[in-house]
Structure formats: structure tokens, C-alpha cells
Amino acid sequence: LQDFLGVNIDRKPDGTIHLTQPHLIDQIISDLGLEDGKEGQPVKVKDTPASSSKLLTKHVESEPFDNHFNYRSVLGKRN
Numbered sequence: 001l002q003d004f005l006g007v008n009i010d011r012k013p014d015g016t017i018h019l020t021q022p023h024l025i026d027q028i029i030s031d032l033g034l035e036d037g038k039e040g041q042p043v044k045v046k047d048t049p050a051s052s053s054k055l056l057t058k059h060v061e062s063e064p065f066d067n068h069f070n071y072r073s074v075l076g077k078r079n
Helices: 022-031 071-078
Strands: 007-011 017-020
Touching: 022 071
Parallel strands: none
Antiparallel strands: 007 017
């Protein structure tokens, strides 16, 4: 069995199993508009905080979210 319900299953020689969902990843990248060269437009890049120990708060100096993707839909696909 190499594929089950969209999950690719790769059995390694050491007995471990590697699970991936490339179709779902591609769909999320598409939803976010992060494909290379989509309609000749450059990829939109936004800085993201990287510290895992920092308490996140609203950044009052930032522009409001511009709804360039469906936030709830993309987050729902992560689960």
C-alpha cells in the first residue's frame, strides 16, 4: 500500500514509515497564491514571527488583513 485517502505512505528500509500529503500541500500553496509565476505576478511574501516563546499580540502598526486568501479555509486544511 503506497497511497491511502490522499496520504502517501513510504516504508523505509529501517522499518520506519514516512507519511506525506503532497496534494494537500499543493492545494494550500495554491490557495495562498504562492505558486511561482502565477499569472506573471511575483509571489507575495510577508514577514512572519519566528520565535516560539514570544507571546503574540496584535501589531497595531500593521495594515489590516487584505483578504487575499480565505484564512479560515487554509487553517481548516491544516488539521
